[in-house]
Every structure is written in structure tokens, then in C-alpha cells.
Amino acid sequence: MHIKEIELNNFKSFGRKAKIPFFDDFTTISGPNGSGKSNVIDSILFCLGLSNSRSMRAEKLTDLIYSVNGKSPGSADVTIRFDNTDREMPIDQDEVTITRRIKSSDSGYYSYYYFNEKPVSLSEIHEHLLKAKISPDGYNVVMQGDVTRIIEVSNFERRKMIDEIAGTAEFDEKTDKALSE
Numbered sequence: 001m002h003i004k005e006i007e008l009n010n011f012k013s014f015g016r017k018a019k020i021p022f023f024d025d026f027t028t029i030s031g032p033n034g035s036g037k038s039n040v041i042d043s044i045l046f047c048l049g050l051s052n053s054r055s056m057r058a059e060k061l062t063d064l065i066y067s068v069n070g071k072s073p074g075s076a077d078v079t080i081r082f083d084n085t086d087r088e089m090p091i092d093q094d095e096v097t098i099t100r101r102i103k104s105s106d107s108g109y110y111s112y113y114y115f116n117e118k119p120v121s122l123s124e125i126h127e128h129l130l131k132a133k134i135s136p137d138g139y140n141v142v143m144q145g146d147v148t149r150i151i152e153v154s155n156f157e158r159r160k161m162i163d164e165i166a167g168t169a170e171f172d173e174k175t176d177k178a179l180s181e
């Protein structure tokens with residue numbers, strides 16, 4: 001399974017509808033500083049609910065909505081189209097789509113998730129992703145600055161990161177929990 005296309009509407013710097021194609025094996029995005037490369041990565045984290053707004057470099061989720069001179073359309077959405085021809089996600093469809101939309105209001109913002117265009121909850125999205133071995137708590141994206149951070153942290157912190165990546169951290173947690181009972 002791989003991402004075929006990302007569609008962005010009013011997400012961060014993408015004020016106009018943008019469709020970004022991805023290839024089967026390897027895709028590079030290049031462009032000048034501030035042109036929106038990292039915003040594309042943020043859109044993946046946002047759409048799949050893989051992180052909080054801080055790691056998407058936004059104070060609050062409404063900062064993810066495109067705005068110029070304080071004017072904002074009030075909503076944003078990102079759709080990821082997955083190629084599922086290898087049936088890695090156990091659904092008998094060649095294409096699987098996940099959409100997340102946020103709408104801001106006076107009382108805050110509201111998030112809406114869709115799986116194949118049907119409204120679902122975030123936990124349902126995560127259940128589907130888990131079936132394709134994408135763990136929402138996993139180390140899915142190497143963010144800008146992560147490589148230098150891994151070099152700079154203490155040995156203990158680095159060991160913790162490796163345990164997370166290797167997937168053994170969750171068993172350590174379960175062991176601790178069992179021992180404390």
C-alpha cells in the first residue's frame with residue numbers, strides 16, 4: 001500500500017486546491033525555503049491523526065487553516081488516496097481514501113474524519129491503519145531536526161527512541177503495568 005495522491009484545500013500555505021501525486025517507490029519534494037514542503041508532511045500527520053498540533057508546528061489546530069492578513073476561509077481539509085492494489089489493507093478496493101476536515105467556530109474547532117467518504121471517528125481511522133501495519137503511535141515520520149536531535153539526546157533517551165521504533169516499548173509498558181497490579 002502506498003500514498004497515491006494528497007489533496008489539500010486551504011491547509012496551511014495551500015490556499016488553492018492542490019493535488020500532489022506520489023509514486024510507488026520514492027518521491028522527493030524540492031523547493032525554496034518556506035515554499036511548503038514540510039506543510040505537505042504536516043498534512044499527512046493531520047489527515048491520519050498521527051500527531052498533535054505542536055509537532056505540526058501550529059499553536060492551535062485552527063492555525064492549520066490557510067489565512068492571509070488575518071482572513072481565513074474557516075475550514076480546511078486534506079484527503080489522502082492510498083493505492084491498495086496489493087490489498088495490504090484488508091478491504092476489497094484498489095483505492096482507499098481518508099479525509100479530515102476542520103471547521104473553526106467561536107467555541108473552537110471541530111474535526112471530521114471520513115473513510116472512503118463515510119463519516120467515521122478517529123479511532124476507526126486508526127483501526128484501519130493498524131490493519132495495514134501503520135501504528136498511530138509509531139515513529140512514522142522523521143521530522144526536520146530529528147536526526148540531529150537523535151545525536152544530541154542522552155544515551156537513555158536514545159535507547160527509549162530505539163525501543164519505540166522496534167515496537168518493544170509497548171511491551172515494556174504492559175510489563176510494568178502487570179507488575180504493578
Ligand code: ATP
Pocket residue numbers: 011012013014031032033034035036037038039040063064065066067068144
Ligand atoms: P524549509 O525549506 O525552510 O524547511 P518548507 O518548504 O518546508 O521550508 P514550510 O515550513 O512547509 O516550508 O512552509 C512554511 C510556509 O507556510 C510559511 O511561509 C508560512 O507562512 C506558511 N504557512 C504556514 N501556515 C499557514 C497558514 N495557516 N496560512 C498561510 N500560510 C501558512
Ligand code: MG
Pocket residue numbers: 037038039144
Ligand atoms: Mg521544511
